[in-house]
Amino acid sequence: MQIAVFGLGYVGAVTAACFAVDGHCVIGVDTDTYKVQRIMEGQSPIVERDLEDYIRRAREAGRLVATTCAEEAVAQSDIALICVGTPSRRNGSPNLEFVERVCHQIGAALAEREKPYTVVVRSTVLPGTCEQLVIPALEKASGKRHGEGFHVCMNPEFLREGTAIHDFYHPPLTVIGSQSAEAADRVAELYANIPAEYVKTDLRTAEMVKYANNAFHALKITFANEIGAWCKREGVDSHVVMRLLTMDTKLNISPAYLTPGFAFGGSCLPKDLRALVYRTHQHDLTLPTLESILVSNRLQIERTVDLITQLGKKRVGVVGLAFKAGTDDLRESPVVTLCGYLIGKGLALRIYDSNVSLAAIYGSNRAYIEREIPHIHTLMCDSLQQLIDESEVVVLANHEERVTQHAHRFRADQTVIDLARCISPEAIRGRYLGLYW
Numbered sequence: 342m343q344i345a346v347f348g349l350g351y352v353g354a355v356t357a358a359c360f361a362v363d364g365h366c367v368i369g370v371d372t373d374t375y376k377v378q379r380i381m382e383g384q385s386p387i388v389e390r391d392l393e394d395y396i397r398r399a400r401e402a403g404r405l406v407a408t409t410c411a412e413e414a415v416a417q418s419d420i421a422l423i424c425v426g427t428p429s430r431r432n433g434s435p436n437l438e439f440v441e442r443v444c445h446q447i448g449a450a451l452a453e454r455e456k457p458y459t460v461v462v463r464s465t466v467l468p469g470t471c472e473q474l475v476i477p478a479l480e481k482a483s484g485k486r487h488g489e490g491f492h493v494c495m496n497p498e499f500l501r502e503g504t505a506i507h508d509f510y511h512p513p514l515t516v517i518g519s520q521s522a523e524a525a526d527r528v529a530e531l532y533a534n535i536p537a538e539y540v541k542t543d544l545r546t547a548e549m550v551k552y553a554n555n556a557f558h559a560l561k562i563t564f565a566n567e568i569g570a571w572c573k574r575e576g577v578d579s580h581v582v583m584r585l586l587t588m589d590t591k592l593n594i595s596p597a598y599l600t601p602g603f604a605f606g607g608s609c610l611p612k613d614l615r616a617l618v619y620r621t622h623q624h625d626l627t628l629p630t631l632e633s634i635l636v637s638n639r640l641q642i643e644r645t646v647d648l649i650t651q652l653g654k655k656r657v658g659v660v661g662l663a664f665k666a667g668t669d670d671l672r673e674s675p676v677v678t679l680c681g682y683l684i685g686k687g688l689a690l691r692i693y694d695s696n697v698s699l700a701a702i703y704g705s706n707r708a709y710i711e712r713e714i715p716h717i718h719t720l721m722c723d724s725l726q727q728l729i730d731e732s733e734v735v736v737l738a739n740h741e742e743r744v745t746q747h748a749h750r751f752r753a754d755q756t757v758i759d760l761a762r763c764i765s766p767e768a769i770r771g772r773y774l775g776l777y778w
């Protein structure tokens with residue numbers, strides 16, 4: 342393919358060199374004449390392992406050139422990869438002036454072009470940037486409409502400095518967001534030789550996933566460091582602890598616990614986090630990430646209360662009371678806390694949980710629920726149907742199998758709030774509100 346790469350920094354220089362070595366014809370563009378000159382001399386504009394060798398090979402093969410002229414680059418290509426910087430402003434917002442300028446330059450160069458063109462954003466940009474900035478800027482400068490004269494795709498970059506070339510050839514996956522499946526597939530052809538799963542999605546999801554990834558990476562490092570700080574105070578080797586932690590690929594290094602939904606609870610997680618925070622305070626340690634987990638968890642409950650009360654309805658039914666489906670353990674169930682809040686707001690509450698029979702629960706479980714909701718027995722329904730009949734709003738708090746089977750029983754005048762992604766909106770006649778979807 343004939344590719345133009347805008348921005349020859351850490352991402353752009355690696356991308357340009359690797360695609361050129363792979364047999365594509367690449368024209369790199371940068372406003373920085375030093376970077377352009379370095380590439381034309383077969384040298385790397387940045388320090389990155391093996392990059393100079395790749396640039397030299399690409400130059401010798403006659404498949405890589407660099408220029409400061411955007412118009413020339415667009416004229417000689419069918420696809421542009423935008424790899425310019427999106428640095429932080431003082432208030433934390435990303436500075437998009439480089440992205441915007443490149444879009445104007447590409448757009449202007451597209452004005453007289455007959456052949457279709459594809460613009461791929463590889464820079465990290467916040468969700469909505471392609472739709473609100475990239476596409477309008479290109480449309481304005483080119484006088485063409487998106488989807489007709491040109492297409493925009495979002496293809497987030499996952500490489501790491503220091504191992505960038507290795508990462509380019511071994512990405513965890515290739516994500517391409519677009520409003521056009523054909524445009525996404527055309528971009529995917531660039532990666533035909535790269536052994537990574539290709540995932541086609543929409544523009545916003547592709548923009549978002551990069552932030553989710555980087556937040557997760559930062560969180561992992563901080564988590565390991567905070568556990569490390571605590572380990573040291575306890576005379577425990579943190580590397581041994583983390584090796585054991587990562588050896589658990591069922592619950593730890595796995596998709597487990599990584600689906601957005603309602604707050605956690607139960608008899609272990611809240612209790613053990615409280616003990617951890619108590620102990621680390623005894624050591625005079627401040628571990629903000631670990632300490633904020635319970636705070637964040639409580640906010641999930643408050644956010645759900647807001648979602649329910651904003652509907653302005655009085656009769657609310659909650660399906661699933663235990664801290665998760667398939668158990669009758671009510672201890673520290675976030676649904677019990679939610680019910681407590683709703684009662685406090687004066688709502689007429691009904692509760693149903695097929696696993697919870699008040700007559701059968703005893704011990705600390707019974708003591709807990711009687712302390713939290715003393716008149717619980719007056720709120721419990723005998724059947725899901727009774728709860729549906731008596732509620733204007735039904736809150737699905739956990740995966741109650743009966744709900745999926747009986748979704749058709751919800752009335753058209755009812756609102757269903759799904760905290761656990763139990764049912765699809767199409768399965769019910771009434772209004773559907775998902776917690777985080």
Ligand SMILES: NC(=O)c1ccc[n+]([C@@H]2O[C@H](COP(=O)([O-])OP(=O)(O)OC[C@H]3O[C@@H](n4cnc5c(N)ncnc54)[C@H](O)[C@@H]3O)[C@@H](O)[C@H]2O)c1
Nearest residue numbers: 348349350351352370371372425426427439464465498502
């Ligand atoms: N560095 C990384 O490891 C990495 C990894 C993944 C994603 N990203 C993202 O990729 C983007 C680029 O990052 P980087 O580290 O390569 O940035 P960088 O600052 O190293 O390079 C950006 C380049 O763009 C050039 N540029 C600015 N305006 C231009 C214009 N109008 N035309 C042509 N070139 C122009 C600059 O001169 C510079 O050389 C950022 O959004 C970043 O968040 C970076």
